[in-house]
Amino acid sequence: MSFLSTYHKSFAMDPHLFEEDYTERRHSGNAFLFKIPVGGPDSFFYYDKAVFALAISLSEKNAKLNELYRTLPPLGQEQLIQHLFLDDAQASNEIEGLPTTKEGLFTLLQKKGRVDRFSLIVEEYSLLSQHQVSSPKSLEEIRTLYDQLIGTEDAETPIEKPDGRLFRKGPVGIYGGLELAPIHRGILGEEAIGQALNEALSIAKNPEIDFFSRSALFHFFFETIHPFYDGNGRTGRFLLSIAYQEEAGAVAPFILSAAIRKHRPAYYRAFKEAEDQRNKGDATTFVCPFLKIIDSGYDDTLAYLQKKQNLAEQLRAKTSPFVKTAAEKRLMEALLEASVYGDFGLTVLALSEAGKVGSATVNRFLAKLKKNGVLWIRRFGKKDYFLFPSPNTSL
Incomplete structure (x- = not known):
């Protein structure tokens, strides 16, 4: 008007x-x-x-x-x-x-x-x-x-x-x-x-x-x-x-x-x-x-939110083959949410709290993702932050 x-x-x-x-x-x-x-x-x-x-x-x-x-x-x-x-x-x-x-x-x-x-x-x-x-x-x-x-x-x-x-x-x-x-x-x-x-x-x-x-x-x-x-x-x-x-x-x-x-x-x-x-x-x-x-x-x-919701579905489809247990599913969802809606990812401690598992379980899951090329690592200060790459990135 x-x-x-x-x-x-x-x-x-x-x-x-x-x-x-x-x-x-x-x-x-x-x-x-x-x-x-x-x-x-x-x-x-x-x-x-x-x-x-x-x-x-x-x-x-x-x-x-x-x-x-x-x-x-x-x-x-x-x-x-x-x-x-x-x-x-x-x-x-x-x-x-x-x-x-x-x-x-x-x-x-x-x-x-x-x-x-x-x-x-x-x-x-x-x-x-x-x-x-x-x-x-x-x-x-x-x-x-x-x-x-x-x-x-x-x-x-x-x-x-x-x-x-x-x-x-x-x-x-x-x-x-x-x-x-x-x-x-x-x-x-x-x-x-x-x-x-x-x-x-x-x-x-x-x-x-x-x-x-x-x-x-x-x-x-x-x-x-x-x-x-x-x-x-x-x-x-x-x-x-x-x-x-x-x-x-x-x-x-x-x-x-x-x-x-x-x-x-x-x-x-x-x-x-x-x-x-x-x-x-x-x-x-x-x-x-x-x-x-x-x-x-x-x-x-x-x-922006609608685009991010679509991105979450694409990313979930690309990363789901690497999830074998209930604990890994919780960790995957936490990483996905941080990767889609955030900017910098999550630390091992944050993933441990979100996935309700110990740091050893988190590190094993991260090692598997890194080995398969589906993990990005960013360092801020003395801490590493982990997140998934964009679905458009070659896995």
Whole structure:
């Protein structure tokens, strides 16, 4: 369904008709008014038909995604979530201009006690995958989450920490490309920042707005308020992931940054147009294209899962001749799930736990697979990880 934003209507319509249309939208029964300044003294959201259709589409696709996820065995679910959260953490880093590899992030995941910035990012995503973080309910909780996610300044990734009690006191401008003027300025003054964030927290809990729209609104307002000097984008996306975990299930939180990375120009354009004064504070100008981005992310993930299910059947057919006992069948299924839904395979210890057998049995089975050329071995740190090659690989 097509959507023409207030921003684009300001160019396409006669000025008098535009003002009438804007006034009707802003004061209709489908509008929500907010005390957050965006290109003016306040802002609003209008339940456009296109937004309503996207919310329904997202709800249906989310239900289908959760249904597919529930068909996976526990180890397959665990491996899929690890794959997705590493991909999402990598995407979030790339959006911030901090290129990393999934291998590097996986290595950090195996190490405990490190406090550098990348390790903290991986740790927070890991906690999210284990349902050990929750949406902030106060300004203090927003600051606590920020500190946990961003950490302390280091030489490789310097950050400017807030100089107010919770947030920044000074002005901030966001620059892009070769533009001399900032493309975005955050709200000025810590008191004003706090008031706007409290309003945004209320929006995030408003039951009169569907989850997908209100989470998009909170994301838009958080980034527009820009409460910190550094780390707003990463913190805002992580807050979005927490909200999706609480409302949408186990998988959805880990598809968001990847979807944003794929459609980054449209994502930034939505911010720019929604914050333009000609848009008159209409947050729908951001919400609709943003929901389209997330809807596309659901499409990609559903297609990926379907492809992986087909791959599992192909791989099971190719490896089944090497299975002779019940214990070997359990080990084969564990390897298959890690190979199909994960990225790096399983250690001997993990296979022993999954197969409910001793390490000697695991090593004998691995030796047989290796002898027959159906085993890949990858080393991370001091540990070997085992997995099956792709069915397209000659066995």
